Amino acid sequence: MTINAVIDFLRFKELYFWIYIFLINGYGLILIALDKYKAVKNKWRIRENNFFIVALAGGAAGVLLGMTIFRHKTQHKKFYIGIPVLYLFNKTIILIIKYKFGIFIGL
Numbered sequence: 001m002t003i004n005a006v007i008d009f010l011r012f013k014e015l016y017f018w019i020y021i022f023l024i025n026g027y028g029l030i031l032i033a034l035d036k037y038k039a040v041k042n043k044w045r046i047r048e049n050n051f052f053i054v055a056l057a058g059g060a061a062g063v064l065l066g067m068t069i070f071r072h073k074t075q076h077k078k079f080y081i082g083i084p085v086l087y088l089f090n091k092t093i094i095l096i097i098k099y100k101f102g103i104f105i106g107l
Contacts, residue, residue: 017097025062028054032066032073039072048073052082060087 009016031054035046051073055063064083066072073079 021058024054024057024059025065028059028062029066029069032063033070036066036070036072048076048078051079052086055083055086056089058090058093060084060090 028051031046031051035051038045051063060083064087067074067079067083
């Protein structure tokens, strides 16, 4: 990797960050939708830990949105408390990144 490649990467770090956030939240939303579909069809389901892993990786907003839209996993205490807590954790990490590294990130 050349120095120019590193400079180009750093120049677009905010764009890469937002692409990651968009993709991980989209994945969380699709994961909830897929699990709801499988629940209705009585098929093999997605493990609950997978939702929490995606939420912890930055996709809590997508998982929370999917829970609301598809009315899925909303009766489980583990989900209706855990996912919003991870959402707040994600927001905290974004604020730390914003102020510590100087990346402009709209909230």
